[in-house]
Amino acid sequence: MSISYLKKAINLFRQESRNRTQYRVNQWFKWLSPGLSVKRWLLISAGGVILTALGLAIWIKLTPIFYAIQLIQQLVGAIANFLPNYVSGPLILLFGILLIFWGQTRTVGSITEVLRPEGDEELIDVLLTYRRLHRxxxxxxxxxxxxxxxxxxxxxxxxxxxxxxxxVADDGGSSGRLRREIGVLPPGDIRNCLAALASEEKLLTELFQYRFTAGDGLTGHSFGNLFLTAMSDITGDLERAIAASSDVLAVKGQVLPxxxxxxxxxxxxxxxxxxxxxxxxxxxxxxxxxxxxxxxxxxxxxxxxxxxxxxxxxxxxxxxxxxxxxxxxxxxxxxxxxxxxxxxxxxxxxxxxxxxxxxxxxxxxxxxxxxxxxxxxxxxxxxxxxxxxxxxxxxxxxxxxxxxxxxxxxxxxxxxxxxxxxxxxxxxxxxxxxxxxxxxxxxxxxxxxxxxxxxxxxxxxx
Missing domain, CATH: 3.40.50.10680 (CofD-like domains)
Structure with a gap:
């Protein structure tokens, strides 16, 4: 019985390992997706490295470069004695590509850890979504x-x-009261649209939609309505108030009266x-x-x-x-x-x-x-x-x-x-x-x- 459980555990571990490997490879290849504006910059960076090396070689009159090339030539010759070039060449090429992917993955992982500390989503997935929505x-x-x-x-x-x-024709509820008492344009429908278009800012959205249930003069008012009313007074009109609120809620798109x-x-x-x-x-x-x-x-x-x-x-x-x-x-x-x-x-x-x-x-x-x-x-x-x-x-x-x-x-x-x-x-x-x-x-x-x-x-x- 214990051996069968051990076999199941080993098989499960193998399956999870294969799934993780497949997932990671898929994430790597996502960086080659069209429209990301990533590949062109990687190629430009590679071109910059080549030009830098060429400039350095010209500057130092190629002497150290010549000896380095000789050393590499001797090393390649030694490898070719054990393995033919049609085997050793692809192996070294593959090893170099894996090093590039590993380095890029670690770099992106470090950046993601800083930018998205809660990081449920991979940076590449965030970038792909952003590009898709932006287009x-x-x-x-x-x-x-x-x-x-x-x-x-x-x-x-x-x-x-x-x-x-x-x-902006609403004159009922909280919006109507603010319109009659303060003379502002009704903010209720605008508030609802801002909350609907907000990014994953759950707490801020709930705050914007919060409605007071007690307090002299506050009962029935929503926080978002009061916020937009205050912003209208500070900025001078409702249009600027909406723009400022959109920044707070990270709104996708725009809301206009x-x-x-x-x-x-x-x-x-x-x-x-x-x-x-x-x-x-x-x-x-x-x-x-x-x-x-x-x-x-x-x-x-x-x-x-x-x-x-x-x-x-x-x-x-x-x-x-x-x-x-x-x-x-x-x-x-x-x-x-x-x-x-x-x-x-x-x-x-x-x-x-x-x-x-x-x-x-x-x-x-x-x-x-x-x-x-x-x-x-x-x-x-x-x-x-x-x-x-x-x-x-x-x-x-x-x-x-x-x-x-x-x-x-x-x-x-x-x-x-x-x-x-x-x-x-x-x-x-x-x-x-x-x-x-x-x-x-x-x-x-x-x-x-x-x-x-x-x-x-x-x-x-x-």
Whole structure:
């Protein structure tokens, strides 16, 4: 029995040894991957060594070099007496290559130990990921609320060149209180997007999202909202405050407000009422006929327009249709820039533009809406077509979730294919839903949603 255990232990040790060796060889060969900008510098370094040796030889008139070459020649001749040159040559060459790899590995290991003391990841893997993300497409995402931040969590795995253009029409909750009491633009949606795009800075992200539950005047406020408000006062405006916060959170990409104007929404309802304020529109519970903002035609943030003009792909939504998505498009320069990129021109080729439709209808905004109703609402608000495709979730939620949502007068958004096709939109259908087993809440899955969008972009861009 003891001998069988010993054999198993030896076999296990051999297997682990082979796995470690194979892993290390694979890590070495990763340094030869294209696009790393490593091989060229190694070749330049080798060329520098050769030139240095040549310069030294010329300087000292080759005398010591001549004797060194003679010594090496004698040594090589002695080796050739025991082994033929077609055996000894490759062996010495292989030994030299192994020494180079060993030296490079030890050097990189020493650097990694300093730069990444917790070092779960190899430096080469970090470098490969960085290069891949840095070469990713320039993606502009337009929206607000939890839908936008959900999408951003998935997209940051594919590209570092992400720009989130976020609405500043929010007037509820902590953002609304800060807006009324201090007069700042609402930071809530921007905070959520910054946290979603943050690198693996778990503690800082949790701190940014922390919400106070006690304290005179602090209850209900999030730390991130207060931080952005303070930074806006220190730096002079929200744009600079976001840039400073992005540095703190090591954000991948950038988050930009659609406008720096004090933008407030109004809506005309089917029953004749006119409601002002983003939070009041949803609470009114009516059917929205028209939506606008005060002041009308707010100026766009120039960097937001520039990001759209340089984009490879434009994504609108997901998010609350009338209070998260459309408010950005009420900024005329934003809508005009998207329309221009969709059509293309002499300076810029057309880029794929897609709308991510919500999975469920929203009481007070889109009750009873189909996919085509969502599309028409955006077209009517902007006066023209801004996207050429719409992404719709494929399957219905579970009966338990449907029952839960029905109690709130919310139902799955029905895909009326023929009407959507008549509106001139291509339909992309995919399973992009997550369903919470405890609460029954339905949300977009960040990774699946981002994956579908990137595959669609790759096909459309090709």
């Amino acid at each position: 990713g497409p320039k993606i502009v995402v337009i929206g607000g609320g939890t839908g936008l931040s959900t999408l951003l969590r998935g997209l940051k795995s594919y590209s570092n060149n992400i720009t989130a253009i976020v609405t 659609a406008t720096l104007s004090d933008m407030r929404l109004w809506a005309e309802l089917a029953d004749g009422r006119t409601i002002e304020g983003e939070s009041n529109i949803t609470e009114a519970g009516g059917s929205i006929l028209k939506i606008g903002c005060l002041p009308p035609n707010p100026p766009a943030l120039p960097r937001a327009v520039q990001a759209i003009e340089e984009a490879d792909c434009i994504i609108i939504g997901p998010g609350s249709l009338y209070t998260s998505v459309i408010p950005n498009l009420l900024v005329p320069e934003i809508a005009a820039a998207i329309a221009s990129r969709r059509k293309g021109g002499s300076k810029n080729p057309p880029v794929p533009c897609i709308y991510v439709c919500n999975i469920m209808t929203q009481p007070g905004e889109t009750q009873g809406y189909t996919v085509s109703d969502h599309i028409r609402a955006i077209d009517n608000a902007c006066g023209e077509k801004l996207f050429n495709a719409v992404l719709v979730h494929k399957t219905a939620p579970s009966p338990r979730s449907l029952k839960r949502y029905a109690q709130e007068n919310s139902h799955p958004v029905y895909l009326d294919r023929e009407v959507v096709s008549k509106l001139g939109r291509k339909i992309i259908i995919a399973n992009v839903m997550d369903e919470d087993e405890v609460t029954g809440l339905v949300r977009h899955n960040p990774q699946r949603l981002a994956g579908v969008l990137l595959r669609w972009y790759s096909r459309a861009y090709a």
